[in-house]
Each structure stands twice: as structure tokens, then as C-alpha cells.
Amino acid sequence: MTPVRELCEVLERRRVGAYHALTLVAPRIAEGARPGQFVHLLAGQDRSFPLRRPFSIHRVERPGAALGTVEVVFDVVGAGTLALSRLRPHDMVDALGPLGRPFDPPPEPAGCLLVGGGYGTAPLFFLATELRVRRCRVDFVIGAATSTRLLDAMEAKRLGHSLTVTTDDGSAGRRGLVTDPVGDLLARTGAARVYACGPMPMLAAVSMVAAAAGVPCQVAVEEQMACGTGICFSCVLPVGPGGGSGGLKPSPPENAPTRMARSCLEGPVFDGATIDWAELGLPELELSR
Numbered sequence: 001m002t003p004v005r006e007l008c009e010v011l012e013r014r015r016v017g018a019y020h021a022l023t024l025v026a027p028r029i030a031e032g033a034r035p036g037q038f039v040h041l042l043a044g045q046d047r048s049f050p051l052r053r054p055f056s057i058h059r060v061e062r063p064g065a066a067l068g069t070v071e072v073v074f075d076v077v078g079a080g081t082l083a084l085s086r087l088r089p090h091d092m093v094d095a096l097g098p099l100g101r102p103f104d105p106p107p108e109p110a111g112c113l114l115v116g117g118g119y120g121t122a123p124l125f126f127l128a129t130e131l132r133v134r135r136c137r138v139d140f141v142i143g144a145a146t147s148t149r150l151l152d153a154m155e156a157k158r159l160g161h162s163l164t165v166t167t168d169d170g171s172a173g174r175r176g177l178v179t180d181p182v183g184d185l186l187a188r189t190g191a192a193r194v195y196a197c198g199p200m201p202m203l204a205a206v207s208m209v210a211a212a213a214g215v216p217c218q219v220a221v222e223e224q225m226a227c228g229t230g231i232c233f234s235c236v237l238p239v240g241p242g243g244g245s246g247g248l249k250p251s252p253p254e255n256a257p258t259r260m261a262r263s264c265l266e267g268p269v270f271d272g273a274t275i276d277w278a279e280l281g282l283p284e285l286e287l288s289r
Contacts, residue, residue: 109136217271
């Protein structure tokens with residue numbers, strides 16, 4: 001679907017633990033949105049916010065019986081997200097979307113392991129809903145630094161066949177990194193696909209664990225995107241052949257050339273095996289601890 005620009009009315013803004021969820025009436029964007037895609041929002045109506053902010057799509061209500069809404073989740077980390085956190089129902093937001101390459105679901109029902117870190121878990125809820133429609137088994141692993149930074153664990157439990165929770169400080173679930181239980185869960189559930197979203201070091205580690213188990217892995221990267229349409233090249237990642245395809249392809253040969261792919265256009269979903277994690281300063285030795 002070609003991205004569209006909509007002036008969207010705020011239907012609701014609510015707190016989700018430490019984060020904010022913003023629901024926008026956006027029927028044209030909602031009509032074509034797929035899991036893994038994002039919307040580009042203008043944080044304010046004045047010139048103090050000249051650039052849009054990218055947000056993964058958390059939930060969608062298709063137009064029809066419903067209004068046609070898109071929900072995003074965000075943390076307040078700067079002036080732009082602070083402005084969004086102050087929006088109220090009936091305020092208006094300028095939105096562009098749906099943008100980017102989505103997750104590629106299995107062609108047939110299959111077991112899928114979904115791994116999310118912090119509010120990076122957001123697009124996995126949209127994905128889980130679509131996978132369940134396709135009669136896929138969904139197992140969730142979500143993690144965060146503390147229990148307050150977990151995103152909607154109860155909803156993950158509702159959508160998934162199983163839920164594993166980790167926190168760095170042990171305040172919820174098991175103590176440790178969200179990547180720690182991935183290998184065991186792959187063996188125990190027999191999952192045929194891995195889908196992950198969160199910080200780059202987490203995505204690198206999940207990709208490596210999945211590759212070691214011989215399981216294809218798709219990752220949705222979180223990069224800063226100035227334009228969101230592939231013009232500015234501010235969000236490039238080093239990838240090998242097949243990178244940015246959105247599909248699940250065999251790993252490239254070791255001597256395959258690396259190129260720079262735009263996260264906003266050829267991603268944000270990539271085959272994890274094609275990203276040159278070491279080129280990003282994420283060496284395998286540090287990630288496999």
C-alpha cells in the first residue's frame with residue numbers, strides 16, 4: 001500500500017506502565033497497516049518540531065465496524081515525545097503511514113517465538129494477533145530492566161500459548177536478559193520462526209541464538225529516521241545479500257559484500273542473519289556472554 005498522510009484525531013492517550021499509548025483515528029492508514037510497519041508523526045503544530053518521529057504500530061482496528069484506528073506506544077525521552085504525552089482526546093496529529101517493510105508471516109501454520117525488549121515489544125502484539133488468525137502457535141518472551149519497564153505482560157499472556165518474563169534486576173519473572181531463555185525455548189517449543197524487536201544488542205544476540213539453532217529470525221530495528229521515506233539515508237544499516245527483503249532467506253556466504261540498507265524503506269524488518277552486527281560495533285564475543 002502506498003503511504004498516505006492523514007490529519008488524525010486523538011481518540012485516547014493512556015498510560016501503559018511506564019509508557020504512553022496513543023490511539024489515533026486513522027482509517028486510511030489502518031486499512032493497509034501490517035505488523036512491523038510504522039507511522040511517522042509530527043509531534044506538534046508549530047515550527048519547533050520540524051521533523052516527524054517514527055513509531056511502530058502497536059495495535060490496529062480496521063475501518064468498518066470500528067472507526068479505523070492506529071495505536072502506538074512510546075516513552076518520553078525528549079521534547080517531541082513529551083509533546084505527544086500531553087495530547088488529549090480530540091487533539092489533532094499529522095501522521096504519515098503505513099511505512100516500511102513488515103514482518104513476513106509463515107505461509108502455513110507454524111510455531112513462532114516472539115522476543116521483545118522494553119517498549120520495543122510494541123509491534124509484536126499486532127504481529128501476535130495476525131499470527132493467531134493464521135492458526136500459528138505463539139510463544140512470548142518479554143524483558144526489561146525492571147518490572148515497571150515491561151510492556152503489557154498480561155496482554156502477552158492472553159495472546160500467547162506461553163509467556164516468559166525476564167528483568168535485569170529480578171523484580172519480575174526470572175533475573176537476567178531477555179535473550180537468556182531463547183535457546184531453551186526454541187528447543188522446547190520447536191518454534192519454526194523467531195520474530196524480535198528491541199534494542200540493537202538484544203536483536204543481535206537473538207539473531208545469533210536463532211542462527212545457532214537453525215531457525216530463521218526476523219528483527220524489527222529501532223533506528224532514528226529523519227524522513228521515513230528513504231530520501232535522507234540517516235537510518236542505514238550494513239547488510240549482506242537479501243538484507244531488507246523482509247523475507248526469510250538463507251544466510252549469505254562469508255565473503256558476500258556488505259551494503260548499506262535504509263531501515264525506513266528496506267526495513268525496519270530485516271532477516272537477522274543478513275545484518276553485519278560487528279560492523280555496528282556489536283561483536284559476537286560480547287553478545288554471546
